[in-house]
Amino acid sequence: MRVIIFFLFFSSVALQAQNYQFSEDINIACTPVISQGRTGTCWSFSTSSFLESEIIRLKGKPIDLSEMYTVRQIYPEKAENYIMRQGKAQFSQGGLAHDVLHSVSKYGLVPQSVYDGLDTNQTDHNHTEMVAILTAMLNRYIENPAKELSPKWKMAVSSVLDAYLGATVNEFEYDGTTFTPMSFLEMTGISPKDYITVTSFKQAPFYSTFILNIPDNFSNGSFYNVPLDELVEVTDNALKNGFSVELDVDVSEQTFSSKHGVAVIPSNDSDSKAILSEIKPEKQITQDYRQQEFENYNTTDDHLMHIVGTIKDQKGNTYYKVKNSWGTDANRNANGGYIYMSKAYFKLKAISVTVHKDALPKAIANKLNK
Template identity: 65%
Template sequence: MKKFLLCLGCLCSATLAFSQQYSFNSVIDLEATPVISQDITGTCWSFSTSSFLESEIIRISGKQIDISEMYNVRNTYPEKAWNYVMRQGKAQFSQGGLAHDVINSAAEYGLVPHQVYTGLSDGQEKHNHTEMVSVLEGMLNVYIENPARTLSPKWKDAVESVLDVYLGKRVDTFTFDGKEYSPESFMKMTGIAPENYITVTSFTHRPFYSAFVLNIPDNFSDGSFYNLPLDEFIQVIDHALEEGYTLALDCDVSEPGFSQKHGVAVVPENTADAPAILSEIKPEKAVSPEYRQQEFENFHTTDDHLMHITGKATDQNGNTYYKVKNSWGTDQNRVGDTGGYIYMSVPYMRLKAISVMLHKEALSGSTAGHLGI
């Protein structure tokens, strides 16, 4: 019995020695605005990209400004509706979108601060777009079915009216810090120039160093992506962070290795390690361009969610992670206690990152030259 207990004790000691809880040390930590929640909406694309632009404003001007996410959403829905109706329902109409939709909105309608346009009706404290989207889609389907056989031009006004009721009317002028602005002059004051932002990706089904329209469901606006080899795609992220630029990230978060609760996103080398790797350092999979492409084409990698890359860190074994700001609030990190951030491993980024948006000056000279920027 004593021999058995001695062996059991040795086994427990060995297990503790090789079972390592994550401990992150900051390598790069760029300034960002506080973590907030997108609540019951599918508007991560606006929350993440608005957060990205807020960090850009800090970088450019030193000012910390809370941009209205819902102003971008309000401006984008008419574009979604037009696309859906003109394609006669043969397209997706949903709450989803991508980073370039925020840039398109800014280019057309400028930006406004959150305090000017909250997107909340009187008495509301949280965003919930479930009813609004159902109403809009029901209306649009009536227009598509076209019982009058002639589509009335009033349909666009009807869409605008629904958005006005649920989100609020667009603003023409407002006061901020004692000065009067239009959305366009406010954006100019922030230093944001929409033409400076580009999106890069990495897929082998299109030529590298060229731009193409990535066929994913949320790319309703046919946004263009610059295509890079996978290693260079990761180098773009690293170089941008090293130079003080954050990035907006589109990625897949449906994997078991992604956990807001634990504050990590990892890819276990062995599937048997999937549960344990969320709380213990385990070997991760080596991700090749071929494997990344395979997982994309078999729908194991999808564009589920957008977030904001703000830095890098290492664990106690020297493994590198990207510090990623999420828009699910701060109360979901019950184990990792990372304040609403996710520490995303390099293998996870290589496999599950659909694309990143960044300022074009954040590119290295070599990559900018290859892309002709």
Template identity: 55%
Template sequence: MNKNILCGLLLLLSGQVFSQKYNFQTVKDIEATPVTAQENTGTCWSFSSTSFLEAEIIRASGKKLDLSEMYNVKINYLDKADNYVMRQGKAQFGEGGLNHDVINSAAQKGLALQSDFSGKLNPEDKYDHSKMVVELEEILKKAVAETPLKYPNWKTDYSDVLNRYMGKSDGVKTISPKELAATYKINLNDYVTITSFTHQPMYTQFILNIPDNYSNGFFYNVPLDEFVSNIDYAIERGFTVALDSDVSEKTFSAKNGVAVIPEKEEDTEKCITEIKPEMKITPEFRQAEFENYNTTDDHLMHIVGKARDQKGNVYYKVKNSWGTKSGIDGYVYMSVPYLKLKAISVLVHKDALLPKTKEALKL
């Protein structure tokens, strides 16, 4: 065979071996509700948590519900306002929140169906809280500046803004925690948040000091490999997982539906379309990235399964809340290294934890 032809064939084959496009094969797919869109709002935390609870209801009772994300949002906006004013403005206020905020609001005020509370005045409108948040914050800052004594009607003004943008929620039919347990087999006390950071002792409960943890929710700390093993164990047993993660990396591609951490910096652009070797993530590197603000709690999503590419690399199938035109039909395939480095925490049913973890945490 001509030497030039042979070289050409070898180059072609090497390109096929080392530059393969992603081809995901399902390993585990857990039933969940369809992808929805948070649109122009910072309410991913409610979309993530609500999707998670819908999947939990399917798993526990076999029933399918379309729960209202915005009912949870409105309840939390009221709680955030009290927290901000009582702390004299020395507290986080904004659109963000965490998974446990929905669990807390559901325990206090129940859950509503989407058909009973859409969070829109006109069902055809898109969600857009940009102006609403500005108006709410102005009221809170005024209440702090003047003191509630001199501005006694601040709560009424604040609620009026919420009602004007989201609709009235007073009198909305809700699913109470008691009904949730009796009819849908969901006990809201059964859910825990686990994480992995080295600045706190392992197997202890602590308040993670991130901006959106306005409600001072507790996190259980476990070693990094055990953190990942618990996620795997949950998925294998048919439990989905609510995820809080950083998505600011260039290698989190909403367009391509892929999230990876390449081993080599020069692969940053290529790795969102082609399989490339990934970095080995240590607890020390994870901690450093958190402490230097390269890892922040940007976005919350919902892990509903696992997949492999043609090289055997494992990915988590993550349901996003940016609509079906984002990613792969609304899903992102997140590699294990990406999750190890960029996952802030996960919310899981305590029975989805590894027995050794459950025992160590005394759950």
């Protein structure tokens, strides 16, 4: 009798501890996973990937866009902001999706084959030295030992960027046609004004726009604010209708694991290790709890990625299929470099999403006057 009881007990435990078995649900066309290397340019890699999927949707063909062309255009604007604010602003490798869209609108696009931002013998991006030099230069100008700021600082910044990333391009050949960055943009069908960024926080009225005060929002970009359930609805509606989604999210949680390929929020902290490989109950995320975690700095804007579909586990739970930019090394990145993110993780840790305005549910679009 005792043997039977133990058998039933261990059988019950085995049934409860189910390792993840994933199957694809929605899969939106995208370009291959690549690596941002030793840089903080996830904002350019993820948003470029997002635009690549948009080009596939609009034109039916993949184009590998240059992430570093955008980075090269944005750094002088970051530097000017830092200089004019006398060092009382963010100058770092970070940025947001709207910085890419701003760059696209002002400076156009170029393909990766034209501008890769690498030296001849370099295969991986590493901006550590470049940023250290730029920061030291800018701080020296701000200290202003000559008591007069020379306009040559702009030339100096440009020279450093040219040395490390390469001079910007004005005209190039692609598929037998001569383009400028702006005519190439026109060819892709991308219209930057058609994209909006949506968030969900209580410090501003819902269905309004506001500047979200996060460190990487150096350009003071505006966000549309909606209730949390509608942030999820915007994301789900986009994916169901063939639009991919750009994501700004906190990845500092112990239960965000590129090695295991999942991002989840356990209901019990004691499950934090087990939930990386087994289905466990997840926490119910409310608007108030999300706000609390943001205001106490447990949720920060530290990474941008690209949502390209949905995945289901064997119990029917839905996860977002998120394309990362940390490469495909299987020892560090499961699922070929994709993260399967639970709805609970998204609701708690997503800072914002960027979507084409046509991806909005009609009722929400009306509330936002879009």
